[in-house]
Amino acid sequence: MQNPIVIIGGGVMGSALAYWLTRLEPGRPVIVIERDPTYEHASSALSAASIRQQFSTAVNIRISQASIAFLRHAADELGIDDERPDILLREHGYLYLADALGAGQLRRAHTVQKACGADVALMDPAALTGRFGWLHTADLSLGSLGRSGEGWFDGYTLLMAFARKARRQGARYVNEEVRALAIDGHRVTDVILADGTRIACSHVVNAAGPWARQVAALAGVDLPVFARRRTVYVISCPAAMAPFPLLIDTTGFWIRPDGAKFIAGLAPDDDAAEQPLEPDYAAFESRLWPALAHRIPAFESARLERAWAGYFEMNSFDHNALLGPPPALGNFLFMNGFSGHGMQQAPVIGRALAELILLGRFHTLDLSELLFTRIAENRPMLEAQVIG
Ligand SMILES: Cc1cc2nc3c(=O)[nH]c(=O)nc-3n(C[C@H](O)[C@H](O)[C@H](O)COP(=O)(O)OP(=O)(O)OC[C@H]3O[C@@H](n4cnc5c(N)ncnc54)[C@H](O)[C@@H]3O)c2cc1C
Numbered sequence: 001m002q003n004p005i006v007i008i009g010g011g012v013m014g015s016a017l018a019y020w021l022t023r024l025e026p027g028r029p030v031i032v033i034e035r036d037p038t039y040e041h042a043s044s045a046l047s048a049a050s051i052r053q054q055f056s057t058a059v060n061i062r063i064s065q066a067s068i069a070f071l072r073h074a075a076d077e078l079g080i081d082d083e084r085p086d087i088l089l090r091e092h093g094y095l096y097l098a099d100a101l102g103a104g105q106l107r108r109a110h111t112v113q114k115a116c117g118a119d120v121a122l123m124d125p126a127a128l129t130g131r132f133g134w135l136h137t138a139d140l141s142l143g144s145l146g147r148s149g150e151g152w153f154d155g156y157t158l159l160m161a162f163a164r165k166a167r168r169q170g171a172r173y174v175n176e177e178v179r180a181l182a183i184d185g186h187r188v189t190d191v192i193l194a195d196g197t198r199i200a201c202s203h204v205v206n207a208a209g210p211w212a213r214q215v216a217a218l219a220g221v222d223l224p225v226f227a228r229r230r231t232v233y234v235i236s237c238p239a240a241m242a243p244f245p246l247l248i249d250t251t252g253f254w255i256r257p258d259g260a261k262f263i264a265g266l267a268p269d270d271d272a273a274e275q276p277l278e279p280d281y282a283a284f285e286s287r288l289w290p291a292l293a294h295r296i297p298a299f300e301s302a303r304l305e306r307a308w309a310g311y312f313e314m315n316s317f318d319h320n321a322l323l324g325p326p327p328a329l330g331n332f333l334f335m336n337g338f339s340g341h342g343m344q345q346a347p348v349i350g351r352a353l354a355e356l357i358l359l360g361r362f363h364t365l366d367l368s369e370l371l372f373t374r375i376a377e378n379r380p381m382l383e384a385q386v387i388g
Helices: 012-024 058-072 074-078 103-115 125-131 155-168 209-217 281-295 297-301 342-359
Strands: 005-008 030-033 094-098 120-123 142-146 172-174 178-184 187-193 198-200 203-206 225-236 246-248 254-258 261-265 303-315 322-324 332-336
Touching: 005 012, 012 030, 012 155, 012 332, 012 342, 030 155, 058 074, 058 103, 058 342, 074 155, 094 103, 103 120, 103 142, 120 125, 125 142, 155 172, 155 342, 203 209, 203 342, 209 225, 209 303, 209 332, 225 281, 261 281, 281 297, 281 303, 322 342, 332 342
Parallel strands: 005 030, 005 203, 030 172, 094 246, 203 332
Antiparallel strands: 094 142, 120 142, 178 187, 187 198, 225 261, 225 303, 246 254, 254 261, 322 332
């Protein structure tokens, strides 16, 4: 009997990987170690779960194209018997806004997106006013709208669907914390749990989200991934505004519909790592609300209903996924550092990591540019379009 592949963390990344491993090689033993099956603080349970094609790097656009294709058929892919998960995918687009300063970046990204075949269109202020009458456009130079393949979905349902299907296909979930890794030469030999259990493994995967840095440190690896708190504000506004895509303002705030309400957020002034997961209510009054009311005058009468906070797993090297093993440990693989775009990438990254483990190479989509080894080579894959 082969030793199992052990995945540390059962959030959307770890569960997507467990799903793909057990689907691509039925019978291969897979164990997911998750210390909190309620996912109270996990990013996957606190996510805004939106998907866009509008990245600045071709590799991220290709991931999104493959991801949206998966999400459109998630009910077929992840259904069990008559139970078909409805991830409530809504393809209402992203609308990036730019003033005179930002227009150049939007045009550069647009060129990359078009070259990859993304369904995006640039709009001048008159066209923006014509389509989105509720928008203040006087200080805008340009907008970029995703016409298909962009929108939002229920991330928690996707997480649960991956986990349930992975279990059905034979993955075993263990409710424990990983405390140590035993290493022999260039291999991790055992994963050691808080209760002292040792699990001999063929491979270990770090899918610990915002806590990935601590898990990497168990093997002496310095992973530049930090837990950065982000607040999501739930807002009600009596005015009827449609169509309403996910909007990204020149000031950096984002907002999108969420049922009959809206959710919104913005990057904090104080971005120290690992702040307690309490919402930053003060920033709503001092920064978000004034910017919102400027861009969408109907939000003058908006009301903050509630808020929650979660961690972005921010990769400080280049704001992109860090995949695969570090140079010195061939069977310890990372799937970390998604910097706010991990939920939408999980279906594709899960498959890519499964291929890397089972075949020793990427097969469906070549993600070599995102390998962890780029850090040692000092070859950043900078993503310019990072939200929040
Ligand atoms: C407010 C917010 C908004 C977001 N919006 C979007 C968005 O619109 N679109 C998008 O694509 N992405 C978005 N993201 C990012 C996305 O949610 C994350 O990239 C994704 O959920 C990361 O999944 P994960 O499985 O890596 O991490 P997590 O979901 O955090 O899972 C990691 C798991 O590892 C477990 N763990 C950690 N250490 C150990 C250990 N030692 N032993 C055992 N278990 C351990 C934890 O308990 C946790 O359950 C957002 C994130 C936040 C916080």
